[in-house]
Amino acid sequence: MTHNHTRRPWTHTVLGCLFLALMLFPVYWMVNASFQPGVSTADLAWFPIRPGLDGYRAAFATQGPNLLTSLMVSVGAVLVSLTVATPAAYALSLYRVRGTGAVMFALLLSQMIPGIVIANALYSAYNDLGILNTTLGLILADASLGIPFSILIIQAFMRAIPMSLLEAARVDGAGRLRTFVSIVLPLSRNAMITAALFSFLFAWSDFLFALTLNSNSVARPVTLGIYLFIGGYVADWGSVMATATMASVPAAVLLVAAQKYVAAGATGGAVKA
Amino acid sequence: MMTAPHSGSERPWRRRREEAFRWAFLTPALVFLLAYFGYPIVKNLMMSVQEYTTRTFYTGEAPFVGLANYATVVKSSVFSTAMANTVLFTVGSIAGQFTIGMALAVFFNKNFPLSGVMRSLMLLPWLLPMIVSSAVWKWMLDKDSGVINQILGIVGIENIPWLTSTDVALAAVIMVNIWLGVPFNMTILYSGLQDIPDDLYEAAALDGATGWRAFRHITWPLLRPVVSVVLILGVVYTLKVLDIILGLTEGGPSGSTQTLATQSYRLSFANFEFGQGAALGNILVLISLVFAIVYLRMTRSSAEE
Numbered sequence: 001m002t003h004n005h006t007r008r009p010w011t012h013t014v015l016g017c018l019f020l021a022l023m024l025f026p027v028y029w030m031v032n033a034s035f036q037p038g039v040s041t042a043d044l045a046w047f048p049i050r051p052g053l054d055g056y057r058a059a060f061a062t063q064g065p066n067l068l069t070s071l072m073v074s075v076g077a078v079l080v081s082l083t084v085a086t087p088a089a090y091a092l093s094l095y096r097v098r099g100t101g102a103v104m105f106a107l108l109l110s111q112m113i114p115g116i117v118i119a120n121a122l123y124s125a126y127n128d129l130g131i132l133n134t135t136l137g138l139i140l141a142d143a144s145l146g147i148p149f150s151i152l153i154i155q156a157f158m159r160a161i162p163m164s165l166l167e168a169a170r171v172d173g174a175g176r177l178r179t180f181v182s183i184v185l186p187l188s189r190n191a192m193i194t195a196a197l198f199s200f201l202f203a204w205s206d207f208l209f210a211l212t213l214n215s216n217s218v219a220r221p222v223t224l225g226i227y228l229f230i231g232g233y234v235a236d237w238g239s240v241m242a243t244a245t246m247a248s249v250p251a252a253v254l255l256v257a258a259q260k261y262v263a264a265g266a267t268g269g270a271v272k273a
Numbered sequence: 274m275m276t277a278p279h280s281g282s283e284r285p286w287r288r289r290r291e292e293a294f295r296w297a298f299l300t301p302a303l304v305f306l307l308a309y310f311g312y313p314i315v316k317n318l319m320m321s322v323q324e325y326t327t328r329t330f331y332t333g334e335a336p337f338v339g340l341a342n343y344a345t346v347v348k349s350s351v352f353s354t355a356m357a358n359t360v361l362f363t364v365g366s367i368a369g370q371f372t373i374g375m376a377l378a379v380f381f382n383k384n385f386p387l388s389g390v391m392r393s394l395m396l397l398p399w400l401l402p403m404i405v406s407s408a409v410w411k412w413m414l415d416k417d418s419g420v421i422n423q424i425l426g427i428v429g430i431e432n433i434p435w436l437t438s439t440d441v442a443l444a445a446v447i448m449v450n451i452w453l454g455v456p457f458n459m460t461i462l463y464s465g466l467q468d469i470p471d472d473l474y475e476a477a478a479l480d481g482a483t484g485w486r487a488f489r490h491i492t493w494p495l496l497r498p499v500v501s502v503v504l505i506l507g508v509v510y511t512l513k514v515l516d517i518i519l520g521l522t523e524g525g526p527s528g529s530t531q532t533l534a535t536q537s538y539r540l541s542f543a544n545f546e547f548g549q550g551a552a553l554g555n556i557l558v559l560i561s562l563v564f565a566i567v568y569l570r571m572t573r574s575s576a577e578e
Binding site: 019 | 509
């Protein structure tokens with residue numbers, strides 16, 4: 001519908017700003033409140049005219065260790081996810097033989113299973129294995145959120161690598177593993193970045209596993225910290241919003257720094273699978 | 274379809290090595306899938322026909338009870354409420370997300386200054402951790418100090434107890450979930466719109482079809498496959514929503530926002546009736562499965578075209 005873009009471009013821009021403002025108001029309100037701690041919520045200013053960092057100080061004091069746990073769990077989940085997903089994506093994209101369809105089917109299906117069903121069963125398994133309330137247990141569970149998505153994204157990309165490149169490498173005497181490491185991996189860098197970013201975000205945002213596989217504070221990510229924060233009567237929304245803002249940083253960074261990967265991931269996971 | 278290079282001239286031992294290599298690369302992922310998706314499905318089926326409670330964790334005993342858990346769960350007074358809430362929550366969320374998402378996709382499909390930047394920024398609600406969003410909304414919807422009621426107060430509307438009244442809590446939760454789902458709908462529909470060639474609209478414009486008529490006769494029919502995918506994925510994702518409801522209302526007040534998913538969580542992790550939680554979870558899986566199969570059939574047939 002580009003045919004009328006010359007007629008009234010700036011009215012659209014103004015309208016777009018209005019939609020954006022409506023859509024992002026909750027995000028603005030969160031950041032605004034995070035800079036006005038201790039203020040009774042009824043007389044919170046519409047703009048942080050006299051900003052203060054007390055909310056962040058309070059948030060760091062209570063949620064600092066949880067933020068660290070979130071970071072460790074998310075980075076761990078990304079490493080596990082990529083290590084497991086990338087070779088699988090390679091095998092699925094190059095050897096399209098019997099069984100490939102079944103694996104792809106299982107990958108898509110796995111993304112549709114309600115998390116509560118998985119958590120219900122994992123709780124008893126984790127209890128038997130003795131990894132309830134551990135960072136390792138959370139890393140593995142959160143990696144499972146990123147793996148199906150990563151395989152789908154990476155293999156779609158690898159399928160587009162020209163066969164002739166790989167054949168040339170083989171003619172030069174490179175084995176399968178060599179070809180994978182020195183040709184396929186570098187070429188797939190963008191897809192792997194997309195997969196890593198989303199795996200990080202899935203793990204960072206995870207609430208269900210954090211809630212069900214933890215009953216004490218040893219391995220408590222920030223999402224669970226926020227939930228416990230808002231569970232009862234909240235006296236100081238300023239510091240809750242400071243925590244919420246800090247927990248939003250990865251999403252904001254992702255959006256600004258890696259726009260093209262985000263768009264690729266958003267559409268790739270659903271439609272192009 | 275791609276085949277491995279040299280597949281025609283391969284000697285048997287070489288072919289076996291190819292196979293071994295392929296399996297070595299696939300095995301870690303298969304193990305993970307089995308452990309984190311296969312096992313839970315099977316285990317959940319088993320738990321649902323056992324009396325599986327906290328005691329089981331100490332004694333290891335979980336007597337077989339047949340379909341008793343399913344009977345208990347279905348007969349419980351909460352079930353019909355949870356079922357009705359799930360339907361309302363899903364239909365309401367998707368209707369809202371889709372309509373707004375579609376409107377925004379059409380809007381951003383017009384080229385204008387800054388449209389790309391704005392479209393990216395619109396994604397933010399979708400990228401935020403859901404529990405963060407529910408914390409923000411919980412505060413915004415607070416009866417006495419929430420900004421929503423402050424704004425409504427300006428036009429003379431009295432404070433609405435958004436999350437504490439059984440009459441409006443479900444509507445409030447649906448509203449927040451719509452906000453969350455708009456970016457996803459917008460992004461997928463936008464990429465679908467981008468695939469429709471411009472000259473179709475130019476040809477239609479010559480015939481006098483612009484605006485709404487162009488949408489009805491060109492955009493909608495050509496977008497239909499994408500629309501179906503968005504709607505079905507929306508259903509499957511919405512059925513399993515937990516973070517938002519737990520964060521905003523914990524299923525309350527008095528069960529007015531309890532869905533099948535939150536009720537399953539409650540049975541297992543608040544009442545420690547893991548067998549009953551599993552039974553309800555399986556009912557949820559069964560419902561999701563119907564939609565998942567429709568989705569998979571559709572994407573598969575469109576991939577084969």
